[in-house]
Amino acid sequence: xxxxxxxxxxxxxxxxxxxxxxxxxxxxxxxxxxxxxxxxxxxxxxxxxxxxxxxxxxxxxxxxxxxxxxxxxxxxxx
Amino acid sequence: xxxxxxxxxxxxxxxxxxxxxxxxxxxxxxxxxxxxxxxxxxxxxxxxxxxxxxxxxxxxxxxxxxxxxxxxxxxxxxxxxxxxxxxxxxxxxxxxxxxxxxxxxxxxxxxxxxxxxxxxxxxxxxxxxxxxxxxxxxxxxxxxxxxxxxxxxxxxxxxxxxxxxxxxxxxxxxxxxxxxxxxxxxxxxxxxxxxxxxxxxxxxxxxxxxxxxxxxxxxxxxxxxxxxxxxxxxxxxxxxxxxxxxxxxxxxxxxxxxxxxxxxxxxxxxxxxxxxxxxxxxxxxxxxxxxxxxxxxxxxxxxxxxxxxxxxxxxxxxxxxxxxxxxxxxxxxxxxxxxxxxxxxxxxxxxxxxxxxxxxxxxxxxxxxxxxxxxxxxxxxxxxxxxxxxx
Numbered sequence: 001x002x003x004x005x006x007x008x009x010x011x012x013x014x015x016x017x018x019x020x021x022x023x024x025x026x027x028x029x030x031x032x033x034x035x036x037x038x039x040x041x042x043x044x045x046x047x048x049x050x051x052x053x054x055x056x057x058x059x060x061x062x063x064x065x066x067x068x069x070x071x072x073x074x075x076x077x078x
Numbered sequence: 079x080x081x082x083x084x085x086x087x088x089x090x091x092x093x094x095x096x097x098x099x100x101x102x103x104x105x106x107x108x109x110x111x112x113x114x115x116x117x118x119x120x121x122x123x124x125x126x127x128x129x130x131x132x133x134x135x136x137x138x139x140x141x142x143x144x145x146x147x148x149x150x151x152x153x154x155x156x157x158x159x160x161x162x163x164x165x166x167x168x169x170x171x172x173x174x175x176x177x178x179x180x181x182x183x184x185x186x187x188x189x190x191x192x193x194x195x196x197x198x199x200x201x202x203x204x205x206x207x208x209x210x211x212x213x214x215x216x217x218x219x220x221x222x223x224x225x226x227x228x229x230x231x232x233x234x235x236x237x238x239x240x241x242x243x244x245x246x247x248x249x250x251x252x253x254x255x256x257x258x259x260x261x262x263x264x265x266x267x268x269x270x271x272x273x274x275x276x277x278x279x280x281x282x283x284x285x286x287x288x289x290x291x292x293x294x295x296x297x298x299x300x301x302x303x304x305x306x307x308x309x310x311x312x313x314x315x316x317x318x319x320x321x322x323x324x325x326x327x328x329x330x331x332x333x334x335x336x337x338x339x340x341x342x343x344x345x346x347x348x349x350x351x352x353x354x355x356x357x358x359x360x361x362x363x364x365x366x367x368x369x370x371x372x373x374x375x376x377x378x379x380x381x382x383x384x385x386x387x388x389x390x391x392x393x394x395x396x397x398x399x400x401x402x403x404x405x406x407x408x409x410x411x412x413x414x415x416x417x418x419x420x421x422x423x424x425x426x427x428x429x430x431x432x433x434x435x436x437x438x439x440x441x442x443x444x445x446x447x448x449x450x451x452x453x454x455x456x457x458x459x460x461x462x463x464x465x466x467x468x469x
Contacts, residue, residue, distance in 0.1 A: 011339065039437070042184075048181060048190070
């Protein structure tokens with residue numbers, strides 16, 4: 001599974017990364033966590049507000065920090 | 079390895095600074111002292127009753143105001159007139175964090191309503207976010223705060239329209255962006271509005287200043303301002319208990335905390351630097367003598383306004399640090415007009431952001447945008463300076 005965090009490096013994006021890492025660790029799933037921080041690349045996801053999160057290429061949340069619980073729900077869904 | 083080198087260079091830099099800075103010189107000593115005086119002034123006058131409530135308001139906006147509903151107006155199919163209007167004012171709720179401005183700009187430009195609304199948003203966003211307006215009005219006076227907000231809104235539309243006019247041929251078909259799903263509000267609008275209003279009143283009354291003469295309305299309010307602020311605080315607590323879920327309150331507090339964590343260190347550094355360079359307002363004790371500053375940006379000449387816009391456009395201001403720096407500059411003799419010019423050109427542009435802009439929309443458009451920002455900021459600065467009676 002591939003989890004992409006879209007964000008230019010602001011504190012909110014770092015918080016998102018921390019939440020993702022927590023969720024992945026708690027669930028014990030095998031996931032590749034990728035940070036996408038170039039604006040050009042972020043645009044290719046059709047995302048206008050950061051932080052955003054994509055799982056296997058599908059954008060799950062835009063412009064908000066997801067909670068570890070939310071992330072865990074999405075991970076289970078995949 | 080790279081990080082180790084960086085640490086080494088940092089240590090060398092600190093060592094060289096410690097070795098050579100003439101701490102014995104009277105000017106250096108007074109400048110260092112000034113920077114701590116200025117920090118104390120902020121701590122005593124602005125942190126508790128202005129910044130803290132402002133952080134809670136900004137946190138509330140990012141959690142309880144439906145930002146997705148605004149994004150609708152930036153889509154490729156959106157009504158053009160509406161997108162300009164919304165772009166020019168939506169900075170109030172979208173741009174609280176300066177790092178959200180560039181992605182949004184790129185998104186509106188590439189995937190949405192096009193270059194006009196995108197540049198309108200880019201120009202006004204940083205100037206009219208709630209924290210910036212509150213702190214500008216509080217520290218630099220309500221006239222400058224109001225002029226900053228109004229100037230940014232009106233001129234962002236002008237800049238947006240001009241950019242769209244110049245580059246109308248290059249607008250092409252675009253893929254539409256993912257518009258975040260619109261969540262239905264969980265409580266009626268009037269409840270949310272009342273919640274924000276009571277926070278605004280707490281901020282206004284807690285920070286109510288003592289008027290010069292103890293007469294009239296201002297003084298009457300001043301005498302009871304703590305009771306008024308306390309009353310609204312009780313009202314706010316009641317609303318939180320009866321209308322909000324525990325999770326929502328937790329989310330609100332945590333987003334407030336994120337803002338505070340992000341902005342306070344920057345502002346702290348900005349105040350220290352401003353005090354060091356310019357001295358506290360009214361004292362010619364900073365490293366840069368007041369006479370330099372007033373000869374460059376004093377009064378309201380074309381040159382002073384132009385110079386302030388150019389400097390503002392090139393310099394990088396981290397979120398809100400423009401306020402203490404301008405406070406220092408005004409205290410050292412900067413005119414009101416050039417101050418506004420710098421406030422308008424400053425947060426919208428900086429050398430690093432120009433480089434990112436260039437990668438998004440190309441050299442030509444970036445240059446035209448920079449030219450428009452500098453030219454319009456100069457003009458607005460002059461108008462405001464004349465209005466305020468600075469000659």
